[in-house]
Each structure stands twice: as C-alpha cells, then as structure tokens.
Amino acid sequence: MKTIADVIGNAPVWVNPQHRIESAIWLMRGHDIGGLPVLEGSDLVGMLLYKHLLGVEMSRRVEEVMDRNVVVASASMSLRRAAELMTREKINRLPIVDDQSRLIGIVTYGDLLAELRQSADPITELPWSDSVHEWAIEELQRGREITVLFLDVNDFGDFNKLYGHVVGDMVLRGVAGVLRTLADPGLDSVCRYGGDEFCIATLRSAEQAETLAYRIEQQVGGLRIPEAQDQSVTVAIGMRGGRRTREREHIHYTATLNNLINLASQDCIQKKAERKAKAIRLSSDSRSASYAPSASSELRLALQTAGSGMRAGGRARGDAAEPSAVVQTRIVPGGRRERLRLAHLEVSTTGEIRHVRVGLEQERGDGEGRNALPLVAYSSDLSRATDAEGALLLVAEATAAAARHALPEGHDLRIEEALRLNTTDGKELVTVIGQFQRPDATQPFAGSMPVDSDVHYAVASAALAAINHSLEAVPARTDERAAAR
DSSP, X not given: OOBGGGTOOXXXXXXXXXXXXXXXXXXXXXXXOSEEEEEETTEEEEEEEGGGTTTOOTTSBGGGTSBOOOOOEETTSBHHHHHHHHHHHTOSEEEEEOTTOOEEEEEEHHHHHHHHHHTBOTTTOOBOHHHHHHHHHHHHHTTOOOEEEEEEETTHHHHHHHHOHHHHHHHHHHHHHHHHHHOOTXXXXXXXXXXXXXXXXXXXXXHHHHHHHHHHHHHHHTOOOXXXXXXXXXXXXXXXXXXXXXXXXXXXXXXXXXXXXXXXXXXXXXXXXXXXXXXXXXXXXXXXXXXXXXXXXXXXXXXXXXXXXXXXXXXXXXXTTSOBOOOEEEOOOOOSTTSOEEEEEEEEEETTEEEEEEEEEEEETTSSGGGOEEEEEEEEEEEEEOOHHHHHHHHHHHHHHHHHTTSOTTOEEEEEEEEEEEOTTSOEEEEEEEEEEOSSOEEEEEEEEEOSSOHHXXXXXXXHHHHHHHHTTSOOOOOGGGGGO
C-alpha cells in the first residue's frame, strides 16, 4: 500500500505571516509553484495560494490574505485517501505534517494522480487488486463490515481463440463498464484482479450485495460484442461476507481480507463448475449409452491388472501383514484424437496407505491409412498415508504425473486442490485446480466433473479435462520412446 511518504519530495519552500506579498510572489515564480505554506516558528498557520494574490497590493503582509483554515494529512495516509481528501475539500495542495504537527512536505493533486495512474489496468482502466486491498483493510480497521464479490468471465478463452485477443479485450472493457456503472464509490471498491477476473469489496449488507450481483449478471448478459455476435457474455460471481462485529483474534486485517477473497474465489469456481456440470452430464450420459470397450482397451486393462499386485516399493499388496482393500478398476471411453484419455484407474488401500495407479493413452497421426500410429500409453503410481478426502488429491496428482510424460521439454503440471462440492440441484461435483507451467508463463487451470458412482473416476476425469484444455496450445510429443514410460 503506497502512502504519502512514498511521494514526498524535498523540504517545502515557505513564508511567514510578516512577509510582504511581493516576496511571496517572487518565491512562487522562482520555484514554479502555485502556493506556499505559512509558518510561524515551526507552526503551520496558513496557506497562501495564487488566487489570494489577485489584485492585492505588493506591500501588504501575507497574514492579511492567507487562508487560515488549513487541511493537513500525515505521511502515513494512503495515496487514495489523500486524493479523496483533496477532492472533498476542493484543494490541490495538501500540507503533510509529522507526529508533532511539524510541516514536512507538500503534495499536489498532480503528484497523487501520477502515482495512482500507475496502478491502473490500461485495458479496462480499473485499478489493480492493490486498490481493493487498501480500501477494504482501511474499512476493516474502522470496524466496518466487508463483503467480497469475485467475478470470472465464463468461457473467456473462447473469445480469444475464436475472434482474437482484440475482441477479448472488448469483452473485458464491457464487463468493466458494467461494474463501473453499478458500483457506488461511497460503498464499493472495484478492481481488475487479473486475467478475466474482477473483484468488488463492498460495505453493502449480504442481501444488498446479492442484489448487486444479480444486477451485474443481468447487465453483463445484455452486452453485445459486434465482432462476436454468436458468443454471449456471462459471468460467474462468488460472494462471501466479511467481519461482523470485531476483528478475529490473533489474525490481522490483511489475513482477514485475503481469507474473504479466497472464499469468494472458491465460491466463484463452484458456480462455474455447476454451470458446466449440466452440459457435462448431458454429454457424458450420451457417450456412456453408446460406448462399447475396444479390444485393445480390454487387453491393456488385463495386462495392467495382472501386474498390479506390486505397489511402488515392490512389495506384494496381498501380503498377510498388509491386507489390501478391494481394487477399483474402470475402463474409460475414448476421447478426442490427440487428447489424453483415461485408460485405467486403480485405487487401493493397505492399512493407512492409499495407492493410486493411473494409465493414460493418446492417439498419434490421423488414425487412418498409412498415417495411423499406435496408441501411446503413459502411467504413474503414487502412494502415501492419507484419509478418504486426501485420496482425491492423490488421484489428481497421479493423473497429472502420468500426463507429465506427454509434455514437451520446459512444461510441467502442478495440482493444488481437489474439491468435493454439492451443486444447487443436489448433485455432487468434483473440481480439480492446478497450474500449468510453460517456459514463458504459468497459467491456472480448473476442471470439473459430476460424481455418478465412483468419485475417484470423477476426480481423474476432472483433472484430465483441465489438463487437456491447457495442452491444446502445446505441440504434441513425437518421441516414440514415450510409449515405454
């Protein structure tokens, strides 16, 4: 959070009440400034501005025309608060004083504007997240209640891929315009959080914040992008209420705000997942109804199952000292050519140790004639002591470990969370969140899948959906040795 102390320059030029007006004018001209503080000893007693000098005789004293009602600020005041103070008081020069009320500098509105512009997003002209953090923390310190709205543009990547990034920027500006129109500067602080995400911290009650979210959804839904008429603009909005009566014990204000933003972000992810789940369920049901396992898949499964009696350490899972739980195995329907797909999933338990084996496959060539190439298989085994919920994360990590073999040099995958959620219509949904690391950047990913009967299968499928989406822009491996991995 930038404060006035970050922009204060050299010690200010000043006059005393007994100086003549002529002397003050020479000082202003010589230093190219539009006003002077008036000091009597070390006390700030007034401000002398150019407007006070119009038509005044040169021989008169400063004390006769100066403004004695001086608005001051401390060096610890934030730049945003200082700008608000100057706007409210209709002044363009703000004296800065220390703890003993001694003058230490003068800040102009131009000084503040230059600094504040640097923290604004050039595409949407909204401030970045540090602005919301600063505003919300100050309100929490005042004992105010904060509610956070976290917004994410649905299917934003489609605008960039189908119509180009210029159209994607138009979408961002359109959403920003809606937020700017509906926000009340006295109640709300709005920012572009990053990518296609926006955040609002508000002093509105939870009910009022829900109304604001509804109005945002309605107005964003009404946006029309001329270059992308076939693509509608929608947003998912997560919300969490803030501190109700007092600061939580042993937690500082920044941690409180970060927690609120994180919860609102997770709520946003869940709502995006619920939106996708309906389409996924229809598509998944359609594929399942017409699927018949291929002979190659059945043969691969038989070979993998026959060799699955050994875990990562090489010890037989069927040893009497460590009885194994029933092994869960599933043949998974094939996916789109060139995409990684789940060929084998096995989850078992030995005591407190969970074991996960994942097998993936990927087609090569066009699948026909002389360009047809065999399926390339990748697999991974992971084991660790964890509970049932931790096993979900283990399945996602094992899926990523197998997919990692298909990545070109310099690329990597990292799984961060595997969430088990309930949708608004009573269904169960899993969402996997992680990061896709490229040589030039790191981008987040998330995938969701409804839970039918096997939650582990849903987690692996959700992880693979997210990974495949990230891999779309990455060239496929051509190293045939990958088949042996």
